[in-house]
Amino acid sequence: MKPAPFIHHVPKTIEEALAILAEVAPQDGRVLAGGQSLVPIMAFRMARPAHLVDINEVKGLDKLAVEGGKLVIGARVRHAAFHKNVVDGPLGKLLTYVVRHIAHYPIRMRGTFCGSLAHADPASEWCLVAATLGGEIIAKSKRGERVIAAANFFEGIMSTSLAEDELLAEARLPLLPADAKFGFYEFNRRAGDFAMAAALVTYRVAGGKIADARVGVGGAEDRPRRIPEAEAALNGKAAGDEAFRAAAEAAAKAVDPLEDVQTSGEYRRDLVRAVVRRALEHSA
Amino acid sequence: MTEKSNITLNINGRNHAIGVEPRRTLADAIREDCGQTGTHIGCEHGVCGACTVIVDGEPVRSCLMFAVQAAGKKIRTVEGLAKGDELHPMQRAFMEHHGLQCGFCTPGFLMLAVGVLEREPDISNEDLLDVLASNLCRCTGYQNIIKAVRAAAAEMRGAR
Ligand SMILES: Cc1cc2nc3c(=O)[nH]c(=O)nc-3n(C[C@H](O)[C@H](O)[C@H](O)COP(=O)(O)OP(=O)(O)OC[C@H]3O[C@@H](n4cnc5c(N)ncnc54)[C@H](O)[C@@H]3O)c2cc1C
Ligand code: FES
Ligand code: FES
Numbered sequence: 001m002k003p004a005p006f007i008h009h010v011p012k013t014i015e016e017a018l019a020i021l022a023e024v025a026p027q028d029g030r031v032l033a034g035g036q037s038l039v040p041i042m043a044f045r046m047a048r049p050a051h052l053v054d055i056n057e058v059k060g061l062d063k064l065a066v067e068g069g070k071l072v073i074g075a076r077v078r079h080a081a082f083h084k085n086v087v088d089g090p091l092g093k094l095l096t097y098v099v100r101h102i103a104h105y106p107i108r109m110r111g112t113f114c115g116s117l118a119h120a121d122p123a124s125e126w127c128l129v130a131a132t133l134g135g136e137i138i139a140k141s142k143r144g145e146r147v148i149a150a151a152n153f154f155e156g157i158m159s160t161s162l163a164e165d166e167l168l169a170e171a172r173l174p175l176l177p178a179d180a181k182f183g184f185y186e187f188n189r190r191a192g193d194f195a196m197a198a199a200l201v202t203y204r205v206a207g208g209k210i211a212d213a214r215v216g217v218g219g220a221e222d223r224p225r226r227i228p229e230a231e232a233a234l235n236g237k238a239a240g241d242e243a244f245r246a247a248a249e250a251a252a253k254a255v256d257p258l259e260d261v262q263t264s265g266e267y268r269r270d271l272v273r274a275v276v277r278r279a280l281e282h283s284a
Numbered sequence: 285m286t287e288k289s290n291i292t293l294n295i296n297g298r299n300h301a302i303g304v305e306p307r308r309t310l311a312d313a314i315r316e317d318c319g320q321t322g323t324h325i326g327c328e329h330g331v332c333g334a335c336t337v338i339v340d341g342e343p344v345r346s347c348l349m350f351a352v353q354a355a356g357k358k359i360r361t362v363e364g365l366a367k368g369d370e371l372h373p374m375q376r377a378f379m380e381h382h383g384l385q386c387g388f389c390t391p392g393f394l395m396l397a398v399g400v401l402e403r404e405p406d407i408s409n410e411d412l413l414d415v416l417a418s419n420l421c422r423c424t425g426y427q428n429i430i431k432a433v434r435a436a437a438a439e440m441r442g443a444r
Pocket of ligand 3: 390423424
């Protein structure tokens with residue numbers, strides 16, 4: 001249970017970090033952010049990176065601010081930053097509600113929002129938030145900068161479209177309209193565990209009818225995503241039990257659930273039905 | 285093996301000059317290199333919380349940090365809780381409420397609870413319960429740990 005040897009790089013600026021990353025990435029060099037996923041994996045020797053580019057002292061990566069209608073979250077922003085409201089309105093409330101479901105307090109002191117996205121665990125709450133709300137990922141490398149839509153970022157279990165020499169410099173989440181409602185629900189067996197299925201929903205009510213519905217499901221498939229069938233079951237309907245049940249049913253039908261030794265696909269499908277319905281009930 | 289770096293760990297106000305490989309976890313460095321064995325190691329992958337220490341005011345898992353990352357920071361471990369012969373209110377509360385049996389998890393629970401309460405003295409009972417779910421105890425069944433921490437929280441608030 002001890003990590004294999006590695007060379008520790010501690011850049012102080014983004015330019016320096018990108019230069020080192022470009023050099024060591026081909027030799028299995030990796031970014032070290034909060035270490036709350038990478039260090040356990042190294043302890044198990046499931047990863048044995050030869051170089052770690054530690055970004056904890058890089059200046060300019062701790063930005064947490066609203067710019068152009070988006071919340072900008074730098075690579076050094078820890079989960080615990082969201083224990084408090086970071087932005088007025090429904091998005092801030094959504095983030096303070098969701099963060100409490102991530103791991104445990106001491107892990108939230110170190111783990112980062114962007115590290116969660118880069119790690120891309122299918123059950124990660126932040127990945128679900130980014131996918132559901134239509135977040136953007138800013139990837140920087142010596143070669144330049146690109147913006148990746150969350151919908152194109154997650155490629156499978158712990159796999160993303162980030163290149164090995166790219167730093168996930170920041171994530172951006174669009175603000176929610178002031179009248180947006182949201183609901184989140186996850187199922188797991190013990191407090192702080194990864195979810196076996198989770199759902200995040202947002203919508204507005206206009207003229208008594210649901211509009212702009214977003215239904216995201218995480219932990220059920222190899223990556224979190226919006227479920228258009230469930231959204232269609234909500235838009236134009238009155239917010240209430242009937243529409244919520246129809247959306248939950250549509251989501252359960254639409255997903256292609258992961259299976260593992262403890263959890264059959266059918267069980268996960270049932271969980272998807274339950275978490276979508278409960279997320280919707282919490283939103284009302 | 286990679287080269288060792290010479291670093292100084294400041295634990296409970298005392299400097300320890302040590303040489304460690306980058307892969308040395310903070311938990312191992314505290315115990316093996318600095319000889320402060322009050323901090324316990326259970327799972328070495330972030331699940332049990334036995335290794336919880338306070339680094340620059342934040343309760344963290346010391347098995348998920350490298351020692352080189354803690355150089356120059358203020359580290360507090362269970363050895364630093366008591367003032368001389370006078371136990372910290374949290375330690376006293378654990379004794380009075382039978383918050384420990386074998387004691388293996390206790391240093392981690394103490395540092396977790398003290399670390400969180402120093403940051404958020406007015407934390408609600410419900411949130412405190414969620415905080416205590418961070419660490420594992422195989423003996424007590426948790427109820428007496430919860431009682432002890434709530435009692436100490438009240439005392440720490442009163443002492444402000
Ligand atoms: C007991 C336990 C329970 C947990 N429960 C949950 C949970 O319920 N939900 C949840 O979502 N997470 C959970 N986690 C994981 C935790 O949230 C991690 O903090 C998170 O997954 C990774 O963030 P990090 O900053 O710690 O990244 P690290 O561990 O430092 O890195 C993870 C991976 O991402 C890469 N990486 C990190 N940052 C960047 C970047 N800026 N650019 C490029 N690559 C990068 C690293 O190279 C590495 O491959 C748990 C962890 C533990 C130990
Ligand atoms: S030894 Fe660090 S959490 Fe278990
Ligand atoms: S008292 Fe024995 S593990 Fe907690």
